[in-house]
Amino acid sequence: MASEGRGAWPVPGEAPATADLSRCVHCGLCLTACPTYLVTGLEMESPRGRIQLARLIDERRAELTATVQEHWSRCLQCRACEAACPSGVAYGRIQEHARAQLQAAPPRGRWAMRLRRFVLRQVVARPRALAAALAPARWFAESRLRGAARLLLWGRLAELERQLPANQGRPFRATDLPPGGEEPVQLFLGCVMRELFGEVHRATARVLAACGARVEAAAGQRCCGALHAHDGDLAFARRLAKANIAAFERTAGPIVVNSAGCGAAMKEYPQLLAGEPGWAERARAFAARVRDVTELLAERGWQPGGRFAVRAAYQDACHLAHVQGIREAPRALLRALEGCSLVETERADVCCGAAGLYSLVQPGMSRELRQRKADAFRAAGPEVIVTGNPGCYLQYLGAVREAGLDAEVLHTVEVLDRAMRAGQAGKER
Numbered sequence: 001m002a003s004e005g006r007g008a009w010p011v012p013g014e015a016p017a018t019a020d021l022s023r024c025v026h027c028g029l030c031l032t033a034c035p036t037y038l039v040t041g042l043e044m045e046s047p048r049g050r051i052q053l054a055r056l057i058d059e060r061r062a063e064l065t066a067t068v069q070e071h072w073s074r075c076l077q078c079r080a081c082e083a084a085c086p087s088g089v090a091y092g093r094i095q096e097h098a099r100a101q102l103q104a105a106p107p108r109g110r111w112a113m114r115l116r117r118f119v120l121r122q123v124v125a126r127p128r129a130l131a132a133a134l135a136p137a138r139w140f141a142e143s144r145l146r147g148a149a150r151l152l153l154w155g156r157l158a159e160l161e162r163q164l165p166a167n168q169g170r171p172f173r174a175t176d177l178p179p180g181g182e183e184p185v186q187l188f189l190g191c192v193m194r195e196l197f198g199e200v201h202r203a204t205a206r207v208l209a210a211c212g213a214r215v216e217a218a219a220g221q222r223c224c225g226a227l228h229a230h231d232g233d234l235a236f237a238r239r240l241a242k243a244n245i246a247a248f249e250r251t252a253g254p255i256v257v258n259s260a261g262c263g264a265a266m267k268e269y270p271q272l273l274a275g276e277p278g279w280a281e282r283a284r285a286f287a288a289r290v291r292d293v294t295e296l297l298a299e300r301g302w303q304p305g306g307r308f309a310v311r312a313a314y315q316d317a318c319h320l321a322h323v324q325g326i327r328e329a330p331r332a333l334l335r336a337l338e339g340c341s342l343v344e345t346e347r348a349d350v351c352c353g354a355a356g357l358y359s360l361v362q363p364g365m366s367r368e369l370r371q372r373k374a375d376a377f378r379a380a381g382p383e384v385i386v387t388g389n390p391g392c393y394l395q396y397l398g399a400v401r402e403a404g405l406d407a408e409v410l411h412t413v414e415v416l417d418r419a420m421r422a423g424q425a426g427k428e429r
């Protein structure tokens with residue numbers, strides 16, 4: 001490949017492993033699962049193409065140029081390719097390490113990358129800083145000024161406004177934990193979930209408590225580190241992983257997660273900490289306790305029950321379906337609700353384009369994928385769109401509002417909580 005811009009050779013220790021790269025046999029079976037390939041039709045925007053770029057760099061036959069960086073940066077890290085691959089290529093790991101190389105020597109966008117790293121380390125990973133940073137957005141989301149301000153916003157600001165949830169109330173705090181039963185269950189609070197999705201956390205705690213769990217929130221828990229790892233900041237992701245392992249080692253019971261991205265990252269702490277002396281066994285013990293909330297409910301046969309008489313479209317979050325392999329548990333919980341009819345939309349398992357920070361750094365591709373979702377919703381006509389991941393939730397709010405659809409967006413546990421409370425109210429009448 002011709003030299004272009006400032007090239008850089010792989011960063012020792014953080015580059016994709018040759019063994020991972022060589023598992024790809026170029027069969028192409030992953031191509032039609034890949035959202036960026038579906039949109040562009042370009043080989044270099046496919047998993048196979050991106051792996052080939054990494055392999056050429058690994059073999060010193062190409063340099064890490066701005067063009068390579070752009071092809072890697074357009075990857076959503078949705079891992080649909082990993083689920084489709086018959087050869088077991090660990091694409092997620094390859095891509096995280098590819099981005100770690102960019103962290104050390106980005107051919108393009110050095111300042112944007114440094115700013116991103118600063119925000120992820122100093123704001124997202126620090127609860128007080130994040131609470132202060134998100135307070136204005138939370139206030140605006142429920143303010144009466146929002147309707148008027150909407151008329152004045154345009155472009156990216158208008159898109160961001162459409163994605164702000166208005167039904168989440170105040171942030172979640174430990175005092176929100178309800179009294180519960182005997183079995184201890186640890187609620188993972190996360191970063192954005194705790195501040196912007198307080199109602200999803202409260203609904204999760206209510207549903208678990210109603211099923212007999214004693215819901216606790218371990219002190220000292222931190223952000224899961226998924227955003228940092230996806231951005232290639234593996235060193236900081238490891239620091240967060242270690243802090244979480246230490247915090248939850250002092251507790252008992254399953255660690256329940258209601259954000260698909262966080263759950264996937266936490267189940268993969270053993271991979272992240274594989275080279276860290278003294279942490280491998282602790283990471284394995286931690287990961288064995290992690291459960292998505294729908295996975296735990298299904299595993300224990302806990303069915304909160306109740307009535308939710310709507311047409312609902314469940315959308316697979318990539319990190320729930322492709323990484324954790326959880327597709328049926330949420331659908332079964334929804335189907336079991338009285339009156340709930342589940343409508344399947346076209347390609348419900350294709351990424352919506354939210355993908356962590358992706359909608360901010362790749363707005364064009366993100367918008368295209370969001371519009372495809374809006375088209376699918378328009379065709380299926382659901383009254384409620386259900387998802388298990390905060391990024392998807394925000395993206396669907398945008399899709400619904402942009403398309404002028406009369407549909408509500410809810411997290412799976414919000415649906416279960418509403419149904420359960422409707423059922424309880426019915427019994428009391």
Ligand code: SF4
Nearest residue numbers: 024025027028030085
């Ligand atoms: S990643 Fe897997 S499915 Fe895709 S081309 Fe390589 S071997 Fe085939």
Ligand code: SF4
Nearest residue numbers: 034075076078079081
């Ligand atoms: S992670 Fe998603 S966007 Fe990236 S190559 Fe795989 S399927 Fe395509």
